[in-house]
Amino acid sequence: MNNIVSFLLLGTVVAVNCELHSLTYIYTAFSKPPVELPGIHEFTAMGQLDGRMIDYYDSDHKKKVPKQSWMEERLPAEYWVKGTQSRQSKEQWFHVNIDILMKRMRQNDTDTHILQWMHGCEGDMQQDGKLQFKQGWDMYNYDGNDFLSFDNAHEVWVAPIDAAKETKRKWDDVQVLKEYTRGYLQNECIEWLSKFMTYGDKQLNNASPPDVFVYAKNAKVSANAVLICLATGFYPKDITLQIRKDGRLLDRSDGVISSGVRPNGNDGTYQRRDEVEIVREEVAQYTCEVNHKASKVHVQKVWDHKLPVHPNGDFPIGAVVGAVVAIVIIAVVVVIGVLFKLRIIGGSVGSPDGSKKGSKESLSSKNTDGSDQQLNTVAGEVRVELLKPEEKKEGSPSGSDSGLSSANNSDPPSPESASLMGDNASSQSV
Incomplete structure (x- = not known):
């Protein structure tokens, strides 16, 4: 192979x-x-x-x-x-x-x-x-x-x-x-x-412009992510692709890895993909810059900081604690409700004179005000459809x-x- x-x-x-x-x-x-x-x-x-x-x-x-x-x-x-x-x-x-x-x-x-x-x-x-x-x-x-x-x-x-x-x-x-x-x-x-x-x-003179995508995928280390800059569907193959951090050009010394220019199947167009591993908590501005002279296209795309949920990552502590507390409260309310229905609590108690006096003890439960915390699962990979230029x-x-x-x-x-x-x-x- x-x-x-x-x-x-x-x-x-x-x-x-x-x-x-x-x-x-x-x-x-x-x-x-x-x-x-x-x-x-x-x-x-x-x-x-x-x-x-x-x-x-x-x-x-x-x-x-x-x-x-x-x-x-x-x-x-x-x-x-x-x-x-x-x-x-x-x-x-x-x-x-x-x-x-x-x-x-x-x-x-x-x-x-x-x-x-x-x-x-x-x-x-x-x-x-x-x-x-x-x-x-x-x-x-x-x-x-x-x-x-x-x-x-x-x-x-x-x-x-x-x-x-x-x-x-x-x-x-x-x-x-x-x-x-x-x-x-x-x-x-x-x-x-x-x-x-x-x-x-x-x-041959009809150049195809690149489609540019910038997104992140999971890294092996849960605290990190891999930022990807992808240009695809362009012709001819001469292209410049760069990743910048707060305006500074990143290179191999920063860990940038490039696929180089590769053919896109049999449609005659090309693609190039550069990537660099970053810290997930990173707040810097990352930009994918692509220049394709033949099609006169110059693109600068800023990463939107959207991150996929890492399968081995930790859930937010606040969300976990909130979920546990909510479950405990619901369980207590359900148990008390069952006991009340079975008259084990809150039922009538006979008086010494035989009359049925009773006192009802009602359990009022106060709902704790709070907000649900949803964990929005973001897809780990971005699907990229490689667009084929029209046949001419x-x-x-x-x-x-x-x-x-x-x-x-x-x-x-x-x-x-x-x-x-x-x-x-x-x-x-x-």
């Missing part, structure tokens, strides 16, 4: 803001069919534009499909046919190379192993509207650890672990592979990024996903011709 988490993190490595744009492709393969969990397949591949999924393929459906309306509208049928063929070839390549890696590392098939490949580019939008190459990445990950990456500046492969050094030697010896990888990242990838930016211009239709590009042939392919070089290891699979296997 940790490896699955690594996969999710791998897809969020690339930082995007309102000036930089990125195109990324992520491939993930399991050594054997994974447990039956929604969205987990033996092999998946996806393209992302500025962090938003634009196409998708998995081993169960075996078809490359668009994930944005403008992709479907602007790209011809041939693009998806050739893209499907390329993804199917990559799926086979991954299975072969996972087997090679498992044998190299003397691993058996008892455990599940994961091989990933991520590549893409980032461009800086110039004043003339053209994208200029800023950086590119081509990296492999095995079982949640870095395995191999391409140094674009020096045209060499970097092996951070011993098991990858054999692959590095093999791939460094193939000059055409290094030249193609660098050319793809610096030129072809940027061309596709620019094309996709044009096709999806309306959607825009334009789309043309091309195909066909391995090393890059004229009509937005994907990187096909792994069939650039395999990881090289043991006996192919000249460029791992």
